[in-house]
Amino acid sequence: xxxxxxxxxxxxxxxxxxxxxxxxxxxxxxxxxxxxxxxxxxxxxxxxxxxxxxxxxxxxxxxxxxxxxxxxxxxxxxxxxxxxxxxxxxxxxxxxxxxxxxxxxxxxxxxxxxxxxxxxxxxxxxxxxxxxxxxxxxxxxxxxxxxxxxxxxxxxxxxxxxxxxxxxxxxxxxxxxxxxxxxxxxxxxxxxxxxxxxxxxxxxx
Numbered sequence: 242x243x244x245x246x247x248x249x250x251x252x253x254x255x256x257x258x259x260x261x262x263x264x265x266x267x268x269x270x271x272x273x274x275x276x277x278x279x280x281x282x283x284x285x286x287x288x289x290x291x292x293x294x295x296x297x298x299x300x301x302x303x304x305x306x307x308x309x310x311x312x313x314x315x316x317x318x319x320x321x322x323x324x325x326x327x328x329x330x331x332x333x334x335x336x337x338x339x340x341x342x343x344x345x346x347x348x349x350x351x352x353x354x355x356x357x358x359x360x361x362x363x364x365x366x367x368x369x370x371x372x373x374x375x376x377x378x379x380x381x382x383x384x385x386x387x388x389x390x391x392x393x394x395x396x397x398x399x400x401x402x403x404x405x406x407x408x409x410x411x412x413x414x415x416x417x418x419x420x421x422x423x424x425x426x427x428x429x430x431x432x433x434x435x436x437x438x439x440x441x442x443x444x445x446x
Contacts, residue, residue: 250369253322258330258379260315266307268319272326277303278362279410284317284331287338287359318379320363320372327367330376331360332384335393346429347395355436356384358394361412374416381420385439393436394422400431 261269277283281299283306289297297305309316314337320328335357341347349355358380363372381392398414414424414433422435 252371253367255322256327256372256375257321258318258375258383259321260318260383261310262315263310263313265319266310268321268326269306269310269329270303272319272329272364273362278329284329284360284362287331287340289340315383317360318376318383320376320379322367322372326364328363328372328376329361330358330380332356332358332380332392334389341395346432347434350426350434353391354389355391355393356387356389358392358412360410362410373412374419377412377416377420381437381439388441390439390441391436392439393425393434395432395434398431398433 259265272278273283277299281302283302285294285297285302285305289305294302306316314333316333317329317331319326320330333356335341335349335355338357338359341357341359342349358377361373361376363376377394384392394412394417396412396414396417397409399409411432414435417435417437420437422437424433425436426434428434
């Protein structure tokens, strides 16, 4: 998958986005590093009650994510450049992320079956080089392959021009709008809910 043309840093000529399966777990660990991507999260923030998350932050969250991967569930996708893991996106059916349902800002606007894109992490030396947009493209393509007809995301639309990368882990609204997402709700000035719809894929047989 080719990178987009945003940012002013050299862009990779090719970015491959692949689902995290058990044999790619080592790549996820390499990408997330000793901090578990951000402060021991291991991308469990949207999956756990806050008390459980706080109790097992760090190695406990790593073990919890490892168990998900071992179970055969695909918790997200990894972006690769020349074989190196450089980016991550968490995507799956919305019910896998119970925190969304408990959030005043992000709670579902209807009961339609939705796949959610909830989180990104990009290696520091690959930020601003088109990785996030490639991850969005890969995530929506994977969701559609799994039968999704609606893909939803919860990006940030900051009031100021620049935002710290760690504060933009939901993705930026401009990235999703560039991919054809439409705003469907906004309960906070900086946090739109956006969606992209697809026709149902014909069954193979």
